[in-house]
Amino acid sequence: MKPELFKEILKEQGIHLTDYQMEQFGIYFKLLNEWNEKINLTAITELEEVYLKHFYDSITLAFSENLNTGKISLCDVGSGAGFPSIPLKIVFPELSITIVDSLNKRINFLQLLVDSLKLEDVELYHDRAETFGQNPEFRESFDFVTARAVARLSVLNELCLPLVKLEGSFLALKAAKSDEELVEAKKSMTVLGGKFVKETEVSLPITQDQRYILTIKKVKTTPKKYPRKPGTPNKKPII
Structure with a gap:
């Protein structure tokens, strides 16, 4: 997807990018x-692949949720190279973005990126999601928490739901549909205070690759013991 087509297809979705x-x-x-x-x-x-599979793919989150309604806070867990949060911030400058990543080299890249793009209201933290989720400053404080990761949903629930405020949502971006994974994650959702709301299916232009956005609403406070110590959610998921 060339940049010109990227702009044109987003325009068809109601997203008008400036020069x-x-x-x-x-x-x-x-x-x-x-x-x-x-x-x-x-x-x-x-x-062409970066514009399609990173930039456009990140922005599909806005096809599922309204991110253009004033001051909305979004926390991106394990953001890597800044996906999906930085493309979303470019498109919706009013978003308040927090990124947490466990690798300091990636945080250094993201800091240079934020400075080069002159983005405001973006906070970067070098931390594990498990310890970040236990920090009173951040716990249950975000409207949306997202993860574009390969971890199973039962693991992602424990890393992300503790950060979501009541009535907020955890948005999991998945490359494949898996009813089995949803069933497996049902217990962790309940334990951590979440409730599955919907699955939004999105087709990428050109390739028609499918993407799935799972919306899990925070309906109860997460018990204080979660998230557990770093590494534990992955080794012993709540299932």
Whole structure:
């Protein structure tokens, strides 16, 4: 997907990008490739693939939820190279973004990216999701928490739901539909105060690759014991 087509297809979705926003995406692509030679950020490096499978894919979150209603806080857990939160911030400048990632090299890249794109109201934290979720400053404080990760939903629930405020939502981005994974994650949702609301299916342009956005609403306070110590959710998921 060339940048011009990226802009045109988003326009069809009701998202109108300015020349400045397109320039920001151009800088993002350039820095992503430069830094990818130093640290492993992504296996996807070709311009058309980055615009489709990283930039557009990240923005599909806005097809499921209304992110353009004033001051909304979004926490991106394990953001890696800034997906989906930085493309969303470029498109919706009013978003308040918090990114937590366990690798300091990635945080250094993201800091340079935020500065180069002149983004405001973006906070970056080098931390494990498990310890971050126990921090009273951040616990149950975000409207939306998202993870674009390969971990199973039962694990992601424990990493993300403790950060979601009551009536807020955890948004899990998945590349494959899995009813089995949803069934497996039912117990962790209940224990951690979440309730499954919907699954939004999105087709990427050109390739028609399917993406699935799971919306889990926070309906009860998460018990204080969660998240457990770093590594425990992955080794002993709540199932």
